[in-house]
Amino acid sequence: MDPSGPVLLGTHALLDPLQEGGCRRIDLDDGRSLVALRRQGELRLFLNRCPHRGIELDWVPGGFLAVDGHHLQCATHGALFDPLTGLCISGPCTGDALETFDPAQ
Numbered sequence: 001m002d003p004s005g006p007v008l009l010g011t012h013a014l015l016d017p018l019q020e021g022g023c024r025r026i027d028l029d030d031g032r033s034l035v036a037l038r039r040q041g042e043l044r045l046f047l048n049r050c051p052h053r054g055i056e057l058d059w060v061p062g063g064f065l066a067v068d069g070h071h072l073q074c075a076t077h078g079a080l081f082d083p084l085t086g087l088c089i090s091g092p093c094t095g096d097a098l099e100t101f102d103p104a105q
């Protein structure tokens, strides 16, 4: 990991294992935030930035899941995202995708 890269704040969020189906917000020290979720046993990290308007997705801090409990949903215009790939499957940015976050960059 690049020591000059962004620092993950609230590291307890990473040390506390995310359960299957779990989803939470992680704030970075550079002002950005992440959507962290565990699906199919793997931790997935996306930048918390909707491809439609470039704003955060959550309707309350850490509130990312749609009513189906599976998809991620943007609070502003309701776009739905596949939690495995970040691909927008419904809404004004259909076909675009959330940006995957690589902690090593």
Ligand code: FES
Binding pocket: 050, 051, 052, 053, 054, 055, 074, 075, 076, 077, 078, 079, 091, 092, 093
């Ligand atoms: S800002 Fe996310 S769908 Fe419009």
